[in-house]
Amino acid sequence: MKLLVTGGAGYVGSVTSRLLLDAGHEVVVLDNLRTGFRESVAPDATFVEADIADAAQVLTPEAGFDAVLHFAGLIAAGESMAKPELYWHENVVKSLALLDAIRAAGVPRVIFSSTAAVYGNPVELPISENAAKAPTSTYGSTKLTFDLALTSETFAHNLAAVSLRYFNVAGAYIADGYEIGERHDPETHLIPITLQAAAGKRDKLQLFGDDYPTVDGTCVRDYIHVEDLARAHLLALEAATPGEHKIYNLGNGNGFSNLQVVEAAREVTGAAIPVETAPRRDGDPATLVAASDRARTELGWVPQKNTLQAMIGDAWTFYRKHVA
Ligand SMILES: NC(=O)c1ccc[n+]([C@@H]2O[C@H](COP(=O)([O-])OP(=O)(O)OC[C@H]3O[C@@H](n4cnc5c(N)ncnc54)[C@H](O)[C@@H]3O)[C@@H](O)[C@H]2O)c1
Numbered sequence: 001m002k003l004l005v006t007g008g009a010g011y012v013g014s015v016t017s018r019l020l021l022d023a024g025h026e027v028v029v030l031d032n033l034r035t036g037f038r039e040s041v042a043p044d045a046t047f048v049e050a051d052i053a054d055a056a057q058v059l060t061p062e063a064g065f066d067a068v069l070h071f072a073g074l075i076a077a078g079e080s081m082a083k084p085e086l087y088w089h090e091n092v093v094k095s096l097a098l099l100d101a102i103r104a105a106g107v108p109r110v111i112f113s114s115t116a117a118v119y120g121n122p123v124e125l126p127i128s129e130n131a132a133k134a135p136t137s138t139y140g141s142t143k144l145t146f147d148l149a150l151t152s153e154t155f156a157h158n159l160a161a162v163s164l165r166y167f168n169v170a171g172a173y174i175a176d177g178y179e180i181g182e183r184h185d186p187e188t189h190l191i192p193i194t195l196q197a198a199a200g201k202r203d204k205l206q207l208f209g210d211d212y213p214t215v216d217g218t219c220v221r222d223y224i225h226v227e228d229l230a231r232a233h234l235l236a237l238e239a240a241t242p243g244e245h246k247i248y249n250l251g252n253g254n255g256f257s258n259l260q261v262v263e264a265a266r267e268v269t270g271a272a273i274p275v276e277t278a279p280r281r282d283g284d285p286a287t288l289v290a291a292s293d294r295a296r297t298e299l300g301w302v303p304q305k306n307t308l309q310a311m312i313g314d315a316w317t318f319y320r321k322h323v324a
Pocket of ligand 1: 116
């Protein structure tokens, strides 16, 4: 297929581009490099440095794209609470402009990077796709809004849409001479922050709250290896069906506590990683774990790299060579 990958200079988009190219697809990456890196773009992809708001320049009817994989967006929940207008504009207004371009060009399929943040505080665990959607951040609200826009689009215009709701993405793609990983700045994700502490870039790691009703009192989250996540996009492309908006959670199904992450990082890196317990943060649920049975059953998706050791090991390989 001929594919447009928005955000293909970012973490998940660059790893997915690699797998799409290796599977024989033609990939055009569209990215404004706001948080992405030119060197992360797959060397065998065509790169267009542009904003998704201007996607119509690339997504012409003549260009003959078979699908758009839409990764581009702003992703920091904390920042979205301080600058909501930025998130509504970047994640919703611009994504709707992209959707207009998709419709005008007659592109038949869209795969969208949605998020666990659309669910907010879980009412039941594990969280299924049918759970109540009550985002607790502007970030989550913006992603849910575009999910809803996709649903309408499928009914009205026969689009084939798939939303993939990622839980906590971790690890790096280390294979065939490629090393592609996570470089968010500022970093807000636990595993890379833990690796910063392991590398001596921070004196200590702060864990927010140690009195949650979990295995060791620290928050429990569902981590999924970025390579497993990327593979789900290839399966979603095959499963996309005209007139339907399919939605899949992508998680491991196993939660790991913050302390378990630190222990695994100590094991992988051999570093002491000093930890300080800080007060709970507002809005942090004790446990967020996905029910991903639908992706397993309907897409045939089977995550391969489920252990913290695999995720942290690959992240550490990438971090030492490309970030530290
Ligand atoms: N990383 C995670 O843990 C996680 C979890 C759930 C959902 N997601 C979703 O996955 C997607 C990718 O996340 P990521 O971690 O790779 O983020 P990232 O910041 O590494 O990548 C985002 C990319 O989009 C580009 N971009 C942003 N706004 C753009 C615009 N207006 N026009 C063109 N390009 C633009 C950035 O330059 C960057 O390359 C996001 O949509 C995010 O909401 C990520």
